[in-house]
Amino acid sequence: MRARTDLACWQGSQGRREEFAVRVVLLGAPGCGKGTHSEWMKEDLGVPQISTGDILRDAVKAGTELGKRAKAYMNNGELVPDEVILGMMRERLAQPDAAAGFILDGFPRTIPQAEGLDGILGEQAVQLDRVIKIDVASDELVRRLTSRRVCPNCKAVYNIGFRPPKKEGICDHCGEPIIQRDDDTEETARSRLTVYESQTAPLIDYYKANGLLAVINGNRGFAGAQAETREILDL
Numbered sequence: 001m002r003a004r005t006d007l008a009c010w011q012g013s014q015g016r017r018e019e020f021a022v023r024v025v026l027l028g029a030p031g032c033g034k035g036t037h038s039e040w041m042k043e044d045l046g047v048p049q050i051s052t053g054d055i056l057r058d059a060v061k062a063g064t065e066l067g068k069r070a071k072a073y074m075n076n077g078e079l080v081p082d083e084v085i086l087g088m089m090r091e092r093l094a095q096p097d098a099a100a101g102f103i104l105d106g107f108p109r110t111i112p113q114a115e116g117l118d119g120i121l122g123e124q125a126v127q128l129d130r131v132i133k134i135d136v137a138s139d140e141l142v143r144r145l146t147s148r149r150v151c152p153n154c155k156a157v158y159n160i161g162f163r164p165p166k167k168e169g170i171c172d173h174c175g176e177p178i179i180q181r182d183d184d185t186e187e188t189a190r191s192r193l194t195v196y197e198s199q200t201a202p203l204i205d206y207y208k209a210n211g212l213l214a215v216i217n218g219n220r221g222f223a224g225a226q227a228e229t230r231e232i233l234d235l
């Protein structure tokens, strides 16, 4: 996969250091594991994870104009309008850390967002390296979402069944109390899955057509999905 030269360098898990920026999109339904896999990928690739969901939740918490606009959409499981997301991502991708590459988690989510991303990257004279789609069955997605807990401080992701913190209710990384997201009720989780099928799933064909898509099986547990991802990224 690492076939282009860029300014930044990255450190692979086997200690290799090379002169490449890596730009990856993680695609998949709510609860498929985008946030979970971003946690180890950002360490191994040495690039930031850019989660539109995390940026929006921070804005809601801080009560900014962006947060006020986004809150109702998020609580209803709907997508925040494309122009809001694209403005936010244009700013985020212009920050210096993104020059080293990135893992996009939750963006793009519609065809107009994907086209907008192509435009932003085109202006920077760079392009995506890979789009990794994590496949998980829909009943399993609802189970994972309703049993998820997150750290509002450092954004670590837990699951009360599959991946609990060492000390109940407390983040392993920063010691903050972990919480359940407002949109992780069963009703909102199901609406988010419907929105995914109608508005985000068309991106599968979009990225298949330009040869960037790789699909991994996320049904078989963390280690299997991690191994497949490592193989795709040559880590």
Ligand code: AP5
Binding pocket: 028, 029, 030, 031, 032, 033, 034, 035, 036, 037, 052, 053, 054, 056, 073, 074, 075, 077, 078, 079, 080, 081, 085, 105, 106, 107, 108, 109, 113, 144, 145, 147, 148, 149, 157, 158, 159, 160, 162, 163, 183, 192, 218, 219, 220, 221, 222, 223, 225
């Ligand atoms: P966002 O925060 O992006 O949510 P999402 O895409 O719905 O994805 P999730 O964070 O719910 O799931 P994930 O795939 O990261 O799964 P995770 O790793 O946590 O978006 C929230 C809202 O913001 C949207 O609804 C929308 O309103 C708005 N928004 C965000 N981006 C937008 C955009 N671009 N455009 C418009 N609006 C936008 O894993 C889930 C659970 O499963 C965890 O508990 C985890 O421990 C567990 N798990 C993970 N892997 C496994 C495994 N292999 N086996 C068992 N359990 C596992």
